[in-house]
Amino acid sequence: MAHVELHNGLQSYYTQNHTTCAKTEHEANLFALNLCEKFYEEENGKSPEYFDELHREFGAVEDMMEYL
Numbered sequence: 001m002a003h004v005e006l007h008n009g010l011q012s013y014y015t016q017n018h019t020t021c022a023k024t025e026h027e028a029n030l031f032a033l034n035l036c037e038k039f040y041e042e043e044n045g046k047s048p049e050y051f052d053e054l055h056r057e058f059g060a061v062e063d064m065m066e067y068l
Helices: 002-006 011-016 018-044 051-058 062-067
Strands: none
């Protein structure tokens, strides 16, 4: 979702440039984690206190912890 929303039309550039790939993956992971946080707040009426809550609820992977 983030790639389409943030970088519509850059698919071929994204696959050809390693630096751009890393940057867009970082942006996409941050986008996904923010989305998970919003869903968690919507479902639970509060922000998650621990990353583990997002992991259990939505399957957020440990690599995403750095974005909190």
